[in-house]
Amino acid sequence: MQAGELSLLRPGIHRLVAPNPGIMTGPGTNTYLLGRRRITVLDPGPAMPEHIAAINEAIAALGGELEQVLVTHTHPDHSPAARVLAEQHGVPLLGATIADDGHQDTSFKADVELSDGLEIDIDGDILRAVYTPGHVGNHYCFFHDATGLLFTGDHIMQGSTVVIIPPAGDMADYMASLRKMLAYPLAHLAPGHGDLIDAPQQEIEGLIVHRQKREDKISSCLSALGEADLDALVVPAYDDVSAEIHPIAKLSLLAHLLKLQKEGKASVDGEQWQIIR
Known part of the structure; x- marks a missing residue:
């Protein structure tokens, strides 16, 4: 996967990788161009001039016209180029807005707010909006009826x-949201980062098992410690990943603990967490 290379995935479906590789973005953010003539750009990515130019060149190379811009969510590696493209072409933005938590693209303003099950016309094909909160509260995946592709944004990479x-x-x-995705007749997953994923049902079920095992491990480690803050708990709970990743792992660790708290299985006093026995 090379940044700036237009790849044909299925008839009428192309991928363009943004030049923003990194620990959180893998080889870069995937921008998808859907349609043969009336083009929908899905997740235009960061507002990097070279990437925006590459998107416009791709639209021209396909002999099409941009009809609309669509985003899975408003993190800065997925949506900032949306406003630029929309203004350049005079087309609407489709997405879901959310209050800024310090991690959102504040330039994004939806012209059309998404809703679960919304059918979006993609040059004669149907793209179905699938509300999948979790990674962030305004996250949507999109199911393409004609090909069975599920565009997963950052829900699955x-x-x-x-x-x-x-x-x-x-x-x-x-x-x-992972369990919700299993109800669709999936052929492949088209993630926001990385290549197409085969065996989508197996991939999703594997992720559910992995997350549950992580939660069980967190519970076991916290029970053994008696009580602990995030800094103390992340070391044994994530001892299978590099310590360099622990600052990032602490974010998901907190998410697991908050889930356990919501379920009445954990409590917190100040910064000290403990299992409720």
């Missing part, structure tokens, strides 16, 4: 689990 950042991110919602 290839080769890594996604970070859940409270309070806008919620682990209980994330787990419920």
Whole structure:
């Protein structure tokens, strides 16, 4: 996967990778161009001039016209280019807005607010909005009826689990959204970062098992410690990942603890967490 390369995934579905690789973005944010003539850009990515130019060049190369811009959520690696493209082409933005928690693209303002099950016309095909809160409260995936592709944004990425950042991110919602995805006749997952994922049902079920095992491990470690803050708990609970990742892991650790608290299985006093026996 190379930044700036237009890849044909299915008839009428292309991918363009943004030049923003990193620990949180993998090879870069995937921007998808949907349609043959009337083009929908899904997740235009960061407002990097070279990436915006590459999107416009791709639209021209396809011989199409931009009809609308769509985003899965408003994190800064997914949506800032949306406003630029919309203004350049005079087209609407589709997405879901959310209060800024310090991690949102504040430039994004939806012209059309998404709702669960909304059918979006993609050059004659149907793209279904699937509300999937968890990674963040305004996250949507999109199911493409004609191909069985599910565009997963940051709900699922290839080769890594996604970070859940409270309070806008919620682990209980994330787990419920994973189970919700299993109801669709999925052929492949098209993630916001990484390549197409085969065996989508197996991938989703594996993620559910992985998250539950992590939660069980957190509960076991916290029970053994008696009480602990995030700094103390992350070391044994995430001893299977590099210590360099622990600052990021603490975000998902907190999300797991808040889920346990919501379920009446954990409590917190100040910064000290403990299991309720």
